[in-house]
Amino acid sequence: MKYKSQKVAYWFFALSMLLLVLQITYGFIMGFARMGMDGLHEWIPFNTARSTHINLLVVWLLSGFMGAAYYIIPEESETELWSTKWAYVQLISLALVGVITIIGFHYNFWAVFGWEAIEGRKFLEIPRQLDWLVAGNVILFLVILLMTMIKGKKTTTTSLVLFGGLVAAALLYLPGMITFDSQVYDSFFRWWVVHLWVEGVWELIMGGMLAFLLIKLTGVDREVIEKWLYVVVGLTFLSGILGTGHHYYYIGVNNIWLIVGGIFSALEPLAFLAMALWAVNMYRKGEKKHPNKTAILWTLGSAIVSFLGAGVLGLAHTLPQTNLYTHGTLVTAMHGHLAFWGAYAMIVMAMIMYVLPNLTGRKLYDTGRSRAAFWLANLGMFSMTTAFGVAGVAQVYMERIMKVDFGQVQNQLQVHFLVLIIGATIFTIGITLYIIDFLKYGLPNDEALES
Numbered sequence: 001m002k003y004k005s006q007k008v009a010y011w012f013f014a015l016s017m018l019l020l021v022l023q024i025t026y027g028f029i030m031g032f033a034r035m036g037m038d039g040l041h042e043w044i045p046f047n048t049a050r051s052t053h054i055n056l057l058v059v060w061l062l063s064g065f066m067g068a069a070y071y072i073i074p075e076e077s078e079t080e081l082w083s084t085k086w087a088y089v090q091l092i093s094l095a096l097v098g099v100i101t102i103i104g105f106h107y108n109f110w111a112v113f114g115w116e117a118i119e120g121r122k123f124l125e126i127p128r129q130l131d132w133l134v135a136g137n138v139i140l141f142l143v144i145l146l147m148t149m150i151k152g153k154k155t156t157t158t159s160l161v162l163f164g165g166l167v168a169a170a171l172l173y174l175p176g177m178i179t180f181d182s183q184v185y186d187s188f189f190r191w192w193v194v195h196l197w198v199e200g201v202w203e204l205i206m207g208g209m210l211a212f213l214l215i216k217l218t219g220v221d222r223e224v225i226e227k228w229l230y231v232v233v234g235l236t237f238l239s240g241i242l243g244t245g246h247h248y249y250y251i252g253v254n255n256i257w258l259i260v261g262g263i264f265s266a267l268e269p270l271a272f273l274a275m276a277l278w279a280v281n282m283y284r285k286g287e288k289k290h291p292n293k294t295a296i297l298w299t300l301g302s303a304i305v306s307f308l309g310a311g312v313l314g315l316a317h318t319l320p321q322t323n324l325y326t327h328g329t330l331v332t333a334m335h336g337h338l339a340f341w342g343a344y345a346m347i348v349m350a351m352i353m354y355v356l357p358n359l360t361g362r363k364l365y366d367t368g369r370s371r372a373a374f375w376l377a378n379l380g381m382f383s384m385t386t387a388f389g390v391a392g393v394a395q396v397y398m399e400r401i402m403k404v405d406f407g408q409v410q411n412q413l414q415v416h417f418l419v420l421i422i423g424a425t426i427f428t429i430g431i432t433l434y435i436i437d438f439l440k441y442g443l444p445n446d447e448a449l450e451s
């Protein structure tokens with residue numbers, strides 16, 4: 001590392017890994033419940049497990065993005081962080097929000113304040129009152145980054161895109177905090193958060209991280225790499241904003257969205273394709289490749305798997321004619337898993353593998369274990385995606401075409417979850433190896449400072 005304050009990143013990554021382990025635990029609880037083994041039902045009913053699983057996902061990814069930003073912004077701006085003390089305050093408050101949310105999902109202790117238990121708005125399940133805590137936390141985070149950039153010597157395209165993505169993500173959290181009496185309005189604005197995050201501004205955050213990693217890992221000139229970043233940002237905005245329409249097909253809004261949503265969302269894979277081509281081309285072109293092959297593997301992997309999970313599997317159900325049948329089924333879960341994994345989980349994991357040797361001074365990269373972690377996690381996730389996909393198609397056929405009763409179909413699907421659990425086990429072995437690597441690196445220390 002070049003600046004002492006970059007060490008803050010480590011603790012955000014550590015929180016990230018802890019929450020990932022918890023997320024996986026809840027994944028298994030649901031997987032077994034779906035197989036009919038729902039012994040924990042009294043304490044952890046399915047809706048609690050589901051909300052916990054996906055909210056934990058969002059929080060560990062955000063913690064990963066924050067760690068990445070605390071590492072990247074000082075390095076790009078060529079200055080120490082504006083305040084490490086406040087960064088630690090922000091870390092602790094983030095962890096606190098996470099803990100309060102998880103406990104609340106299970107024990108509904110906030111009923112005493114008259115707050116909703118689990119709001120039933122997928123991904124935005126926390127009570128609106130808690131949203132203010134989230135907002136405060138994120139504002140503090142952004143202020144620290146902004147002050148760092150202002151006092152820094154340089155402002156690069158990479159840091160601007162990363163920071164812009166983070167600010168926009170914070171602003172887009174607000175539409176999810178408004179209360180509506182109408183289900184249609186509520187759904188309409190829920191997508192401003194959920195869709196415009198993952199298919200809009202989070203892509204900028206990913207693009208910023210990818211640019212940074214490619215600059216560091218391939219040795220290709222910054223000018224060349226950042227030119228591609230403009231292309232990615234352009235394609236994202238062109239397709240992603242009006243692409244929101246693929247969630248408006250049959251929810252009770254104007255029919256124009258059938259056409260607008262269909263056309264623009266079908267263009268969305270282009271941004272992900274551009275990222276995959278960008279990473280592969282820069283890798284091929286790079287003559288001074290970094291010895292950290294593990295970080296290179298996760299970086300290229302993220303760019304390629306995000307194209308498959310988000311681009312290809314997104315396209316598979318994005319037209320109104322198919323979405324009419326697949327909406328809200330396990331086809332959605334199939335796409336949700338590989339897209340989140342490829343685009344956002346893997347880029348965070350790439351960042352961690354690049355940053356840890358720099359923070360700790362230990363060069364443990366390119367070992368058998370670190371390669372096995374990558375391949376097993378991916379093999380596991382692809383198997384899980386396949387299990388969800390096959391179950392989803394069976395579900396669509398039985399429930400929506402043959403009109404078999406919902407509950408009966410759910411029973412028929414149980415066998416697919418055995419396959420899911422097998423895939424999830426392989427995935428978890430991969431993640432365990434990754435976390436062993438994480439722990440082996442040990443704590444960050446000042447001896448790792450580059451002179």
Ligand code: HEM
Binds near residue numbers: 030336337
């Ligand atoms: C051991 C690993 C995991 C297992 C067994 C698992 C299992 C599940 C199950 C059973 C569901 C509910 C599907 C339904 O509605 O019936 C679910 C939802 C979800 N999981 Fe996982 N999961 C695992 C890991 C992950 C990871 C690593 C990610 C992200 C990278 C992830 C992202 C999601 C998302 C986004 C949803 C919601 C999908 C939707 O909205 O339809 N899961 N998971």
Ligand code: HEM
Binds near residue numbers: 269317
């Ligand atoms: C990394 C980027 C992406 C991620 C993380 C992601 C994740 C998800 C998740 C979690 C859902 C379920 C949301 C919910 O029901 O609340 C979803 C739905 C959907 N996604 Fe994506 N997605 C991404 C990109 C894309 C792209 C590029 C397309 C189109 C080409 C697409 C098409 C869709 C469609 C059509 C639905 C609605 C499914 C339904 O009606 O049930 N997604 N996505």
Ligand SMILES: [Fe+2]
Binds near residue numbers: 199243244
């Ligand atoms: Fe979307």
